[in-house]
Structures are given as structure tokens and as C-alpha cells.
Amino acid sequence: xxxxxxxxxxxxxxxxxxxxxxxxxxxxxxxxxxxxxxxxxxxxxxxxxxxxxxxxxxxxxxxxxxxxxxxxxxxxxxxxxxxxxxxxxxxxxxxxxxxxxxxxxxxxxxxxxxxxxxxxxxxxxxxxxxxxxxxxxxxxxxxxxxxxxxxxxxxxxxxxxxxxxxxxxxxxxxxxxxxxxxxxxxxxxxxxxxxxxxxxxxxxxxxxxxxxxxxxxxxxxxxxxxxxxxxxxxxxxxxxxxxxxxxxxxxxxxxxxxxxxxxxxxxxxxxxxxxxxxxxxxxxxxxxxxxxxxxxxxxxxxxxxxxxxxxxxxxxxxxxxxxxxxxxxxxxxxxxxxxxxxxxxxxxxxxxxxxxxxxxxxxxxxxxxxxxxxxxxxx
Numbered sequence: 001x002x003x004x005x006x007x008x009x010x011x012x013x014x015x016x017x018x019x020x021x022x023x024x025x026x027x028x029x030x031x032x033x034x035x036x037x038x039x040x041x042x043x044x045x046x047x048x049x050x051x052x053x054x055x056x057x058x059x060x061x062x063x064x065x066x067x068x069x070x071x072x073x074x075x076x077x078x079x080x081x082x083x084x085x086x087x088x089x090x091x092x093x094x095x096x097x098x099x100x101x102x103x104x105x106x107x108x109x110x111x112x113x114x115x116x117x118x119x120x121x122x123x124x125x126x127x128x129x130x131x132x133x134x135x136x137x138x139x140x141x142x143x144x145x146x147x148x149x150x151x152x153x154x155x156x157x158x159x160x161x162x163x164x165x166x167x168x169x170x171x172x173x174x175x176x177x178x179x180x181x182x183x184x185x186x187x188x189x190x191x192x193x194x195x196x197x198x199x200x201x202x203x204x205x206x207x208x209x210x211x212x213x214x215x216x217x218x219x220x221x222x223x224x225x226x227x228x229x230x231x232x233x234x235x236x237x238x239x240x241x242x243x244x245x246x247x248x249x250x251x252x253x254x255x256x257x258x259x260x261x262x263x264x265x266x267x268x269x270x271x272x273x274x275x276x277x278x279x280x281x282x283x284x285x286x287x288x289x290x291x292x293x294x295x296x297x298x299x300x301x302x303x304x305x306x307x308x309x310x311x312x313x314x315x316x317x318x319x320x321x322x323x324x325x326x327x328x329x330x331x332x333x334x335x336x337x338x339x340x341x342x343x344x345x346x347x348x349x350x351x352x353x354x355x356x357x358x359x360x361x362x363x364x365x366x367x368x369x370x371x372x373x374x375x376x377x378x379x
Contacts (some may be wrong), residue, residue, distance in 0.1 A: 010037060011348070013108040014055045014094070014139070017342030018113045019182040021232075022056050022209075022217070024048045025087060027094045028337035034345035038166055042098045043334030045092045045140065047348055056113055059127065060256070063115035069147065071126055074098050076115065080127040083113055087128070088136035091177035094212070099321050101136045102263065109344030110143040111336075117146075117157065117255045124156045124345030130371035138373045144346040145368040149354040156362035157253035158186040161198040161358045163339035165190055168299075171328060177295035179314075179369075180303020180336060181205060183256050185284055188358075189291050197291065198358040202283030206256050207276045215269045221277070224309025236263050241286065250290040253361040281313035301332040303326040342371055344368065 010031045016027040021355055025048075029041035048056070059079035070081060095102060100135035112128025128144035164178045167187075174192040179185060185204035189197040205220065212218045212226065240263075245254060264272045288294060297320060303309050305324040315322040325332035333354065343353045352364030 002185065003234055008270075009033065009335075011345045012104055013107050013109060013341035013345050014072075014091065014100075015111075015337040015339065015344065016091070017337040017340050017378050018083070018087070018193070019113045019302075019336065022048065022053050022183070025234065026091050026334055026337035027090060028334040028341055029098065029100065029199075030338050030341045031109060032342055032345050033271060034342065034349050036166065036169070038342070039145050040331070040338060043331055043337060044094055044097070045333055046093070048086070050087060052082065053164045055082060059113070060115045063125060064257070066123070066125060069123065076127065077211075079113075080129060081132075083127050084129040084132045085136075087135055091133075091137045091139075101363055105139045106346045107348055108133065108137060108139050108141045109145070109339050109340035109342075109347075110141050111145075112143060114256075116311050118254055119150050119155045119157075122150055122153075124150045126333075130369055131305075134371040134373045140348075140373070141371045142347045142368040143371065145343060145347065145353060147369075148364055148367035149359050149361050152284060152361055152365055154354055154359035154365070155199075155251050155253035156354075156359060157200060158188070158198050158340040158358065159343060159353055160186075160336060160362045161188040161190075163194060163335075163342045164355060165194060166186040166342070167330060167335075171297070173297040174231045175291070175293050175295050176297050177291075177298065178299045179284055180337070181280070181284075181300060181302040181307075181310065183209070183253050185302075186279065187284065189295065191292065196355060199252045199287070199290065200254040201287045202246065202254065203276075203280050204302065205280075207259060207261060207306070208273060208280065208307075211261065211264065211272050211276055212269075215272065220303075221273050221307065221309075224277060224307040224311075226270050227273040227277040227309040230268065230270030230272070231266070232278040234270065234278075236275050237279050237282060240264065241282060246286060248284065252360055253359070268360050276310050277307070278313055281310055281317060285317035288318065298322040299325055299328055299330070301330065302334040303333075305313075305332045309333040
């Protein structure tokens with residue numbers, strides 16, 4: 001990596017990311033000082049079974065009525081415990097597979113599962129029991145990394161821009177946009193001088209996944225094949241883009257359930273998928289309205305980069321090249337898990353993880369709660 005060389009020692013970190021698309025858990029190992037020095041290690045994805053996916057879907061639905069971060073109605077409490085247990089099992093399997101000793105891991109960055117994100121009312125809720133995960137894995141855990149930013153008046157998302165900037169330091173193109181298309185899509189714009197602008201652009205895979213599950217019993221539109229066969233209803237796309245969110249200045253963030261799709265009720269499966277895919281692509285392209293300068297390169301990470309129809313539609317709507325993360329030597333599946341490992345190290349070191357240009361925080365802020373394994377723990 002270019003830039004100044006930190007004298008801080010490298011820390012070994014594991015990042016755990018469970019995204020809004022409810023597919024499973026991404027795990028990644030990095031060694032970093034939380035600044036410029038970074039070595040990316042192994043990564044893996046562990047899919048949820050149908051029972052876990054149903055439980056989390058129910059928890060997200062139940063969370064809509066939450067009034068405080070601490071509330072855990074029965075379904076949410078059950079989901080939180082099951083989710084943490086699953087993460088602990090995934091960590092054990094990953095460390096065994098990669099021959100990583102628990103004692104060698106300095107910190108685990110634990111995203112948890114976002115079930116409600118309403119920064120407009122100062123509320124963000126990520127399920128995940130940091131103490132339980134620390135005790136089962138026998139590793140220190142940093143979790144709940146969005147809360148401090150939201151409490152200070154920030155959006156609490158996106159948190160990955162600091163990692164994006166470290167990742168692309170070697171690339172010559174500037175400005176660069178890195179788009180992560182998970183359940184919700186977010187973007188990081190990195191300027192010629194390293195300036196950061198970041199925000200949620202709108203829906204990612206969530207609406208398409210929900211449509212496919214509801215209409216076809218499939219968890220996703222594999223490769224965008226269904227959308228490719230459908231007809232886009234441009235009137236519906238224009239209506240969806242009239243949502244007040246798109247006129248808000250950045251930085252801004254979005255809840256997975258912000259958009260209603262009742263207008264698609266009489267659509268065929270293919271036409272509905274095509275229209276929602278076009279909505280996703282157009283909302284990402286619309287993000288240019290918040291950028292000082294057009295990106296010279298669009299790098300796409302997350303599951304959405306595997307949807308050829310999203311990638312084609314996005315490329316048709318912007319001026320410069322749109323490429324998957326792998327085209328520039330990155331891993332589009334593990335990037336967010338890597339980021340959570342990197343952010344955990346920054347949290348441990350008291351370095352900022354959110355900034356005025358990325359979340360609207362009043363100043364650069366660190367964040368996250370730390371949980372250490374207790375001396376005597378029986379699981």
C-alpha cells in the first residue's frame with residue numbers, strides 16, 4: 001500500500017458480515033495496523049439454512065415496531081441467540097479450515113444482523129451478542145459499530161469507506177466509485193485527493209430477492225436471468241425514483257424495507273424482476289448527482305456484481321467502465337467482511353471509523369463495543 005507507513009504493529013483480525021440479503025455469513029481474515037498496512041488473507045461464505053433465513057425474516061418484520069435499541073420481543077431474542085451461535089460455529093469452522101489458532105486472533109469484528117435502521121429517529125438495531133461470541137470463540141470481539149455514530153446524529157452507514165480508501169490506494173484511476181450491492185446498495189466516492197463521500201444509493205438485491213421468493217419460490221434471480229427475459233416498466237421505475245429519499249442530500253442511509261412494491265402486483269415474474277432490477281441500476285447511477293466529479297471507474301462488490309442484468313443496466317447508465325471487484329484484484333464476496341475486520345482494529349486503536357462525509361457525523365468518530373472472553377465460561 002502507498003502512503004505513510006504506520007509504526008503500529010499489525011493485528012490479526014477476523015471480520016464477520018451478515019448482510020441485509022439474508023444469504024449467510026461472510027468471513028475474512030486480515031492483518032492490518034488499521035491504517036495503511038494491510039494484508040488480505042483467506043475468506044469464505046457460510047450459507048444460512050432455510051430455518052435460519054425464516055427466523056431472521058420474522059425478526060426483521062417484528063423489529064418494525066421497536067422503539068428502543070434494547071427491546072427484544074420473544075422472536076428477536078430467539079433470533080439474536082441463534083444468530084450468535086451460528087456465527088460462533090462459523091468462526092470455529094473457518095479457523096479449523098485455515099489452521100488459525102484462536103489465541104493468535106487479536107480481535108473479531110462482528111457486524112451482526114441489522115433488523116431496523118432508522119437514523120432519522122436515532123435508532124439502529126443490529127442483533128448479535130458480543131459477550132456470547134467472545135466467550136464461545138475465546139477471542140476479543142468488537143460489535144455494535146453503528147450505534148455511536150447514530151447517537152451522535154450520524155446515519156450509522158455506510159461504515160466501509162475507510163477500508164475502501166485503503167484498498168484502492170494502488171489504483172491509478174481517480175475519482176473512483178466503489179459500489180456494494182447487497183440487500184441495500186451503497187457507494188463510496190474517492191476523490192483525487194482521497195476525499196470521501198459515501199451513502200446508501202437505494203435498493204440493492206433486497207427487492208429483487210423478495211420478489212423472486214414471493215413469486216417464484218426462489219431466493220434470488222440467479223445471474224439476472226429472469227430479469228433478462230422481462231420488460232421494464234419505465235413508468236413504475238420513474239414512480240419508485242420519485243421517493244423522497246433520492247432528493248435528500250448525502251450522506252444518507254436507508255432501511256431495507258423503505259420501498260413498497262405494490263405497483264408490481266399484476267406483473268409477470270420476469271417483468272417484475274426486470275423492473276426492480278432497472279430501479280436498482282438507475283438508483284445507483286442517480287448517485288452521480290451527489291458527486292463533485294464523475295467517477296473514472298466503477299468497481300462493484302457484493303452479490304449484485306454476479307447479476308449480469310444489474311451490471312449491464314448500470315453500465316448503460318453511467319459514462320465510464322463498470323467492473324466487478326475481481327477485475328482490480330479484490331474479492332467482491334469478502335470485501336465487507338474484510339472491512340469489518342479492519343474497522344475492528346481501528347476501533348481497538350481508537351481510530352475513527354465514521355466521518356462527516358460518509359455518515360454525516362459531526363466529526364470523525366470511533367465506535368463499537370468490546371467484549372473479552374471471561375476466564376471461566378462453560379458453553
